[in-house]
Amino acid sequence: MNVSRRRIFGLLTGLALALAVAGSLSFPALERHYMRQQAAQNAVPLQLAVEGLRAAIDRYAPLPALIAERPSLTALLADPDNSALRDAVNEDLRQTAATVRASDVYLMDISGLTLAAASYREAGTYLGRNFSYQSYFSQALNGDLSSFSVYGTTTGERGYFYAAPVEVGERIVGVLAVKFNIAAFESIWRGATSEFMVTDRNDFVFMSSRPDWHFRAIRPLSDATLRVIAQNLQYPIDRIELLPITQTPLDADSDYVVIEGPEREGFVLTSQQLTDLNWTMSSLSPNRPATLNALTTLLIAGLTALLLLGGLLAYMLKQARQAEAFAQEQKAKRLLEAAVVARTADLQTALADLKQTQTDLIQAGKLSALGQMSAALSHEFNQPLAAVKSYADNAGAFLDRDRIPEARENINRISKMADRMATISAHLRNFARRPQQATGPLLLNAVVLDAIAVVEMRIASEGGQIDYTPPDHDVWVTGGHVRLQQVIVNLLNNALDAMADQKDRVVQIWVDGTTLRVRDTGSGIDPATLPNIFDPFFTTKAPGKGLGLGLSISFNIVTDFGGTITADNDPGGGAVFSVVLQPARPVEVAAQ
Numbered sequence: 001m002n003v004s005r006r007r008i009f010g011l012l013t014g015l016a017l018a019l020a021v022a023g024s025l026s027f028p029a030l031e032r033h034y035m036r037q038q039a040a041q042n043a044v045p046l047q048l049a050v051e052g053l054r055a056a057i058d059r060y061a062p063l064p065a066l067i068a069e070r071p072s073l074t075a076l077l078a079d080p081d082n083s084a085l086r087d088a089v090n091e092d093l094r095q096t097a098a099t100v101r102a103s104d105v106y107l108m109d110i111s112g113l114t115l116a117a118a119s120y121r122e123a124g125t126y127l128g129r130n131f132s133y134q135s136y137f138s139q140a141l142n143g144d145l146s147s148f149s150v151y152g153t154t155t156g157e158r159g160y161f162y163a164a165p166v167e168v169g170e171r172i173v174g175v176l177a178v179k180f181n182i183a184a185f186e187s188i189w190r191g192a193t194s195e196f197m198v199t200d201r202n203d204f205v206f207m208s209s210r211p212d213w214h215f216r217a218i219r220p221l222s223d224a225t226l227r228v229i230a231q232n233l234q235y236p237i238d239r240i241e242l243l244p245i246t247q248t249p250l251d252a253d254s255d256y257v258v259i260e261g262p263e264r265e266g267f268v269l270t271s272q273q274l275t276d277l278n279w280t281m282s283s284l285s286p287n288r289p290a291t292l293n294a295l296t297t298l299l300i301a302g303l304t305a306l307l308l309l310g311g312l313l314a315y316m317l318k319q320a321r322q323a324e325a326f327a328q329e330q331k332a333k334r335l336l337e338a339a340v341v342a343r344t345a346d347l348q349t350a351l352a353d354l355k356q357t358q359t360d361l362i363q364a365g366k367l368s369a370l371g372q373m374s375a376a377l378s379h380e381f382n383q384p385l386a387a388v389k390s391y392a393d394n395a396g397a398f399l400d401r402d403r404i405p406e407a408r409e410n411i412n413r414i415s416k417m418a419d420r421m422a423t424i425s426a427h428l429r430n431f432a433r434r435p436q437q438a439t440g441p442l443l444l445n446a447v448v449l450d451a452i453a454v455v456e457m458r459i460a461s462e463g464g465q466i467d468y469t470p471p472d473h474d475v476w477v478t479g480g481h482v483r484l485q486q487v488i489v490n491l492l493n494n495a496l497d498a499m500a501d502q503k504d505r506v507v508q509i510w511v512d513g514t515t516l517r518v519r520d521t522g523s524g525i526d527p528a529t530l531p532n533i534f535d536p537f538f539t540t541k542a543p544g545k546g547l548g549l550g551l552s553i554s555f556n557i558v559t560d561f562g563g564t565i566t567a568d569n570d571p572g573g574g575a576v577f578s579v580v581l582q583p584a585r586p587v588e589v590a591a592q
């Protein structure tokens with residue numbers, strides 16, 4: 001991993017950490033958001049629960065007033081010691097209680113003493129007890145048609161009480177009370193997903209869907225409040241316990257509450273006031289859905305962020321890779337360019353070297369040609385010059401002694417030497433200046449015969465044989481008679497030179513189309529020197545025997561004719577020269 005990649009990973013890890021921190025920091029706010037939403041959703045079920053409670057309470061409100069109208073009650077109040085009447089009233093009230101499912105129905109006189117009660121047969125019956133201290137009693141005595149409150153002191157059972165005055169005309173003579181078990185009201189909450197609690201003005205939980213919350217205060221009760229409760233015997237003072245509840249407001253009507261019990265429970269608490277009753281009814285829905293929602297949201301956000309980060313990572317890595325590849329490409333390019341420059345420089349140096357070598361070679365070639373030429377020329381001229389000198393000296397000596405014939409003999413020799421040097425000079429001239437003489441149609445056979453005639457003298461003195469097979473028809477070629485003859489003489493002389501050491505010397509000449517071939521039976525041409533034999537001044541012959549110009553001149557002549565001359569070694573031994581000539585149109589009279 002290179003530096004830029006490490007930097008990218010570092011950056012993204014930092015981002016991921018920052019996101020994780022941001023997520024964990026935003027979690028409480030998010031959870032509160034969902035709890036508020038939950039509270040809003042709880043509003044309707046809470047409203048329904050409140051209505052249900054009101055309906056249940058209101059249903060029995062008229063009951064004590066209706067029962068209070070019974071004449072047997074006023075009769076008993078008027079004659080409290082009438083045991084038969086009391087028995088009848090007791091039984092009547094018991095049946096009424098059974099019908100309306102009240103837990104008790106009982107009659108008190110104006111002193112608060114219970115004269116008859118539906119529970120007359122049961123242990124702990126109200127019968128004979130005085131309830132003058134109860135607020136419902138005093139309210140009823142004041143003429144209120146019904147009143148209610150909650151008590152749990154007598155039986156330890158939470159009760160809801162309705163009371164009505166028993167009147168004779170305008171006069172209140174007693175109070176009739178009906179008690180319902182609060183559990184009956186709580187049954188309406190059965191099956192709800194939320195928990196419910198009803199607190200009174202003292203924040204005392206007297207109704208709840210959770211039995212373990214009954215008789216518990218959600219706030220520490222003040223001493224004054226405790227005194228009032230003790231006075232009214234409203235709640236079992238010894239059983240009042242604080243519900244360990246922590247409340248965090250969510251909005252005006254709702255709180256997030258945590259209740260510490262055997263286990264810690266969190267709720268979204270939504271409250272509604274029942275102002276006329278001085279009650280507060282609350283629904284408590286577990287806050288777990290909000291927590292889960294917050295977690296899910298965070299998870300989705302986290303996953304999305306991860307996905308984005310992943311995408312970003314992939315993108316940045318790709319960019320880095322591309323940059324890297326580009327850099328590498330650039331580097332490679334630079335290296336290549338440098339290599340090309342270096343190679344070009346090498347090549348240029350090599351080329352310069354080559355040129356230099358070529359120049360050197362040309363120079364060397366020229367020098368060697370010049371060397372060869374001067375060696376040949378100096379020999380060619382020095383030797384006759386030396387001879388001329390000695391002949392001239394001889395002639396002088398003979399003249400001094402008046403030996404004229406000998407003197408003449410020597411002078412003749414000098415003349416021959418001069419001729420020989422003139423011939424050499426002519427050769428050189430031929431080589432130097434290529435005569436631009438006209439070419440025309442020639443009868444090849446005639447030229448060959450003229451050439452053979454030239455070397456005949458040499459053959460006569462040195463021996464040897466020329467074996468010429470003339471063509472069976474006239475062969476017309478393009479050229480100049482004398483120059484072509486010179487070429488053929490040259491080839492014949494070379495052939496005779498090559499066979500000088502041999503006993504049987506045969507030169508074969510034949511014509512093949514417009515090609516003339518000359519073959520000897522000599523030792524052939526050294527393959528190493530074969531490419532050089534047409535070069536000027538190239539010779540393998542001893543000094544004085546050859547100038548190395550014959551083939552070079554022949555080559556130029558044949559080229560001038562538009563033909564070619566080539567040399568080769570014959571498989572049967574010896575050299576064979578081929579002179580390929582341009583065919584020419586026959587003419588009436590030979591041009592030469």
Ligand code: ADP
Nearest residue numbers: 494495498539540541546547548549550551575
């Ligand atoms: P020169 O005869 O003066 O040497 P030429 O140009 O005629 O010059 O010939 C060049 C050389 O070619 C000769 O020295 C010889 O080595 C070679 N050469 C020419 N003709 C023949 C031949 N028929 N057989 C072998 N070598 C030959």
